[in-house]
Amino acid sequence: MENTENVENLQRAQLIAHKEILSFKEALIYLDVNKSTLYKLTHKKAIEFAKPNGGKIYFKKSDLDNWMLQSKPEGERVLEEDVFNHLKRNGHGKKTN
Numbered sequence: 001m002e003n004t005e006n007v008e009n010l011q012r013a014q015l016i017a018h019k020e021i022l023s024f025k026e027a028l029i030y031l032d033v034n035k036s037t038l039y040k041l042t043h044k045k046a047i048e049f050a051k052p053n054g055g056k057i058y059f060k061k062s063d064l065d066n067w068m069l070q071s072k073p074e075g076e077r078v079l080e081e082d083v084f085n086h087l088k089r090n091g092h093g094k095k096t097n
Contacts (some may be wrong), residue, residue, distance in 0.1 A: 001093055018079060022064070024057045041067075 009029075016026050028038055041047040048063035 019062055022059045022061055027059045027064060044078065
């Protein structure tokens with residue numbers, strides 16, 4: 001069973017390697033992140049995406065590459081913002097820079 005899953009994952013990765021535009025599911029595999037993380041990045045407009053006719057979300061692979069190359073500072077900023085929002089919702093202190 002595990003070998004079949006590994007072969008399927010390898011086939012998906014090979015297909016993704018040859019595409020310029022990725023679906024949401026393909027972007028999850030390409031970035032190696034979970035759904036929640038990718039939804040959060042799109043919601044905060046931290047990563048470029050297209051949503052033609054208000055439907056499915058698509059990504060240019062080059063935009064995903066650009067995000068990955070600068071993701072550490074953005075990731076830290078998103079984490080800081082999440083912590084601040086959590087504290088704010090729970091009535092703790094003010095944000096300091």
